[in-house]
Amino acid sequence: MSAYQAFDNDKAIEYINNLGGMFPPDAQLNCYEFGDGNLNLVFRVTDQHNHSVILKQALPYARCVGESWPLTLDRARIEASALRRHGEVCPAHTVRVLHHNSEQAVTILEDLGHLNILRSELNAGRTFANLGRDVAHYLATTSFYHSDFYLTPANKKALIQSFTNPELCAITEELFFDDPYQDNERNHYPDALRKEVDKLRHNTGLKLAIAQLKQRFLSAPQALLHGDAHSGSLFVDDTTTKFIDPEFAFFGPIGFDLGSFIGNLLLNFCAQHGRICEASKRRDIHTYLLRTIDICLSEFDYQWQTLCEQHGTDNTLQAPGYAALFLRDVLQDAIGYCGSEMIRRTIGLAHVSDLDEIEDEQARLRAQRLALEVGEQLILNARSCHNKDACYQLIISVLQ
Amino acid sequence: MSAYQAFDNDKAIEYINNLGGMFPPDAQLNCYEFGDGNLNLVFRVTDQHNHSVILKQALPYARCVGESWPLTLDRARIEASALRRHGEVCPAHTVRVLHHNSEQAVTILEDLGHLNILRSELNAGRTFANLGRDVAHYLATTSFYHSDFYLTPANKKALIQSFTNPELCAITEELFFDDPYQDNERNHYPDALRKEVDKLRHNTGLKLAIAQLKQRFLSAPQALLHGDAHSGSLFVDDTTTKFIDPEFAFFGPIGFDLGSFIGNLLLNFCAQHGRICEASKRRDIHTYLLRTIDICLSEFDYQWQTLCEQHGTDNTLQAPGYAALFLRDVLQDAIGYCGSEMIRRTIGLAHVSDLDEIEDEQARLRAQRLALEVGEQLILNARSCHNKDACYQLIISVLQ
Structure with missing residues (x-):
């Protein structure tokens, strides 16, 4: 595994392409970031048929009102693990985790953009x-x-x-x-x-x-x-x-x-x-x-x-x-x-x-x-x- | 560290001699085991001047009434750590730990045989x-x-x-x-x-x-x-x-x-x-x-x-x-x-x-x-x- 680095749009697409399995092999992916940037990067990655997933990456800090607050990347592991455990017993009301990588603090989730x-x-x-x-x-x-x-x-x-x-x-x-x-x-x-x-x-x-x-x-x-x-x-x-x-x-x-x-x-x-x-x-x-x-x-x-x-x-x-x-x-x-x-x-x-x-x-x-x-x-x-x-x-x- | 093995009297003395620092260099050590043998081995090791320490070693099982009950050696680490932490804040009423080795599940303690x-x-x-x-x-x-x-x-x-x-x-x-x-x-x-x-x-x-x-x-x-x-x-x-x-x-x-x-x-x-x-x-x-x-x-x-x-x-x-x-x-x-x-x-x-x-x-x-x-x-x-x-x-x- 490579060391943690914060993604941009291109890196998010590259990560998903390298991972495989999220989209059909011929997918042409588009991506934009729409998190508020305070705690996490949140990318929506979409193919030409309008299928999409969310890629969420934790940042190593939380910018709060006027101050910089370093924050462990381990929270991404905890979030993904909690979603998986909650999803196992209550899939109806828990967003679905499609992939998680603790080193990169990256989680890929089903897109709930219709809600x-x-x-x-x-x-x-x-x-x-x-x-x-x-x-x-x-x-x-x-x-x-x-x-x-x-x-x-x-x-x-x-x-x-x-x-x-x-x-x-x-x-x-x-x-x-x-x-x-x-x-x-x-x-x-x-x-x-x-x-x-x-x-x-x-x-x-x-x-x-x-x-x-x-x-x-x-x-x-x-x-x-x-x-x-x-x-x-x-x-x-x-x-x-x-x-x-x-x-x-x-x-x-x-x-x-x-x-x-x-x-x-x-x-x-x-x-x-x-x-x-x-x-x-x-x-x-x-x-x-x-x-x-x-x-x-x-x-x-x-x-x-x-x-x-x-x-x-x-x-x-x-x-x-x-x-x-x-x-x-x-x-x-x-x-x-x-x-x-x-x-x-x-x-x-x-x-x-x-x-x-x-x-x-x-x-x-x-x-x-x-x-x-x-x-x-x-x-x-x-x-x-x-x-x-x-x-x-x-x-x-x-x-x- | 060598793998765990249960001690006998000779091994207990050898361990203390190898460790050093428990007795003067010219000490002639005697040893006997007096635990009830159900959970732990307990040795009293004494030199020619009647100075003594207790060597306690956890066994990987607890023989209870009529049944064999396997039990983690990790309890020796927990016991020694608890004694050290309690001893730090209440030395007057906590037996003193002189040495601990988690691999061998061995703890050397002050001898309270006068009590x-x-x-x-x-x-x-x-x-x-x-x-x-x-x-x-x-x-x-x-x-x-x-x-x-x-x-x-x-x-x-x-x-x-x-x-x-x-x-x-x-x-x-x-x-x-x-x-x-x-x-x-x-x-x-x-x-x-x-x-x-x-x-x-x-x-x-x-x-x-x-x-x-x-x-x-x-x-x-x-x-x-x-x-x-x-x-x-x-x-x-x-x-x-x-x-x-x-x-x-x-x-x-x-x-x-x-x-x-x-x-x-x-x-x-x-x-x-x-x-x-x-x-x-x-x-x-x-x-x-x-x-x-x-x-x-x-x-x-x-x-x-x-x-x-x-x-x-x-x-x-x-x-x-x-x-x-x-x-x-x-x-x-x-x-x-x-x-x-x-x-x-x-x-x-x-x-x-x-x-x-x-x-x-x-x-x-x-x-x-x-x-x-x-x-x-x-x-x-x-x-x-x-x-x-x-x-x-x-x-x-x-x-x-």
């Missing part, structure tokens, strides 16, 4: 009937089959070793649980939110709950997570839901992915106050988002318990009622992580376009304040939710 | 004033300095990888949490206990709690544990307390070691009913054991919180009150693991001499029944203990 990124779609007010059920199916299946309920302890320990992902986990550890609750130059938010931010930072109950969430993120390798399950990591259309980009994959608390996903739906909920002027249209999308969350929580809970009953392998963990008890904690974690996602996406380093692209400044501030308030209340009250219905009721109550 | 094994001492009715405080110091220090409160996340993840110990963990996973609660030929207990055993196996609340304890054993790498902190792993005299034999070391729930230690004191408590006839003498040892448990719980709690305050490195986990909240869960875990240690040592594969060597059969059965009853009640009520005092009160109440 759209969920975040943009929600921002445009579009809805997808299957979203909640599909995401629940992905999260329940991928986590169950990588948990103590299914894997042998020895297999799980070996997988935990191979999915050890310190550099990407450090990003989450710091951006999720540290930065928003203390002064850090990576945070950014308008001066008008200073009072709300100070209030968060002086809430001792909140800081206790955040410490607990961070500790579980650090020390609860319950299953192989996606690790970055926000609405920018989902390709959708009316019939299809596909997760992409699990660079942050690691063995962590199962509630983290579920909480990230719901948190992004709730960020969109808050943002729609400043995006859609027409009250009935806004009510429709709000109703849709809440219904999707409700379905997602219910289906996740139901599918996990069903998987346990039908495919659980550990006699001791099969004790009647234990899966429900375990899921109670998972759901409480999810509500907590959901709240922390909402807060860090509003005042931390990495924001969401849902909020930031609201044109009217006062409307944007109102939406941001709502996101902070909802996030805080979810974190503070998460441990009172004793089942999926209580989780949903809490969400409804804090939105009112 | 005695705690279990035999307690069985003989002897007491040690410092025991509770010393063990608390060892458990608090070794766990704090290998926890998220002290290590950087990247260092901790690397250590978790290097202390992955699947074969030895599997022994605990099965013997602690599976076997006692189901039919398994590895279990053994007198027919007269059949009724009590059946009662345990039909207690759904107990099986739920055991599932929870097993899940945390599998998926809560909070700190580098000793992994086998029973009273046979402790050398003591009136002034010294030293832990040996951490072959089972791994990153797990902090309460596990504390629970194992307390469980062994309580097994001895139950056994003394059948060992000491004289009521006042029995009362004395009972009082001593309870006082030792009380001191151990209090000192562990106090020292952990003090270490957090003075040496904690993670700003987010330093949130006021969080260490106490974290320790509440650790203590609850400890009470649960304590109870499961008591049950598995009474009816599972590996028993304790405290109970098994009670000569009178009826007295032995009474002590075993008490151990089962106390173990069960501790497991069932562990989650109601909100601090160290509540833990101690629970122990007192279930012994009455």
Whole structure:
């Protein structure tokens, strides 16, 4: 294998030609790069019959707001391995890996260009009937089959070793649980939110709950997570839901992915106050988002318990009622992580376009304040939710 | 390095002579093997001036009751590494490693032959004033300095990888949490206990709690544990307390070691009913054991919180009150693991001499029944203990 070098369009075509098998032998390939260039190069390679694949190559750094941040190429191996493992148990909702080369940090993926990124779609007010059920199916299946309920302890320990992902986990550890609750130059938010931010930072109950969430993120390798399950990591259309980009994959608390996903739906909920002027249209999308969350929580809970009953392998963990008890904690974690996602996406380093692209400044501030308030209340009250219905009721109550 | 071969006395001497540095150049070495031969060879090597060291070599199998059980030699590396890491932060209570060779699975240790094994001492009715405080110091220090409160996340993840110990963990996973609660030929207990055993196996609340304890054993790498902190792993005299034999070391729930230690004191408590006839003498040892448990719980709690305050490195986990909240869960875990240690040592594969060597059969059965009853009640009520005092009160109440 040759040493790593970053590709350009010609090198990407040459690599695919040398590899063989991706296109017919007489294919005439075209290529363009369309990644945002911050973390990865992303090429679309197309032949004369309009067949195409995606070639993704990790760069050895992440250019973040104003700073250069070196980042291990090993994340490409982890991403491809996570996609393959998730794809094996949930092919319907995982982008397909066609080839991976760890030395070059290159992965070739099926092209999902006929679908759209969920975040943009929600921002445009579009809805997808299957979203909640599909995401629940992905999260329940991928986590169950990588948990103590299914894997042998020895297999799980070996997988935990191979999915050890310190550099990407450090990003989450710091951006999720540290930065928003203390002064850090990576945070950014308008001066008008200073009072709300100070209030968060002086809430001792909140800081206790955040410490607990961070500790579980650090020390609860319950299953192989996606690790970055926000609405920018989902390709959708009316019939299809596909997760992409699990660079942050690691063995962590199962509630983290579920909480990230719901948190992004709730960020969109808050943002729609400043995006859609027409009250009935806004009510429709709000109703849709809440219904999707409700379905997602219910289906996740139901599918996990069903998987346990039908495919659980550990006699001791099969004790009647234990899966429900375990899921109670998972759901409480999810509500907590959901709240922390909402807060860090509003005042931390990495924001969401849902909020930031609201044109009217006062409307944007109102939406941001709502996101902070909802996030805080979810974190503070998460441990009172004793089942999926209580989780949903809490969400409804804090939105009112 | 030459390939692994099991030593005899001559080879042990030859190895130490070739190694150099253990004895003066003119030393005339004598050697004898005194391990029980089931898991490891243990040689005492002595020179003409009566200076001595212990050479311990792992065997590639564990001969257990009636069966041959192959066992990785890698446990010797893990044991030596754990002793070195624990010895660095708690030299007072950790046997000293003088040399280690992973290929030969050989570790040379300071000779603690002037001390005695705690279990035999307690069985003989002897007491040690410092025991509770010393063990608390060892458990608090070794766990704090290998926890998220002290290590950087990247260092901790690397250590978790290097202390992955699947074969030895599997022994605990099965013997602690599976076997006692189901039919398994590895279990053994007198027919007269059949009724009590059946009662345990039909207690759904107990099986739920055991599932929870097993899940945390599998998926809560909070700190580098000793992994086998029973009273046979402790050398003591009136002034010294030293832990040996951490072959089972791994990153797990902090309460596990504390629970194992307390469980062994309580097994001895139950056994003394059948060992000491004289009521006042029995009362004395009972009082001593309870006082030792009380001191151990209090000192562990106090020292952990003090270490957090003075040496904690993670700003987010330093949130006021969080260490106490974290320790509440650790203590609850400890009470649960304590109870499961008591049950598995009474009816599972590996028993304790405290109970098994009670000569009178009826007295032995009474002590075993008490151990089962106390173990069960501790497991069932562990989650109601909100601090160290509540833990101690629970122990007192279930012994009455």
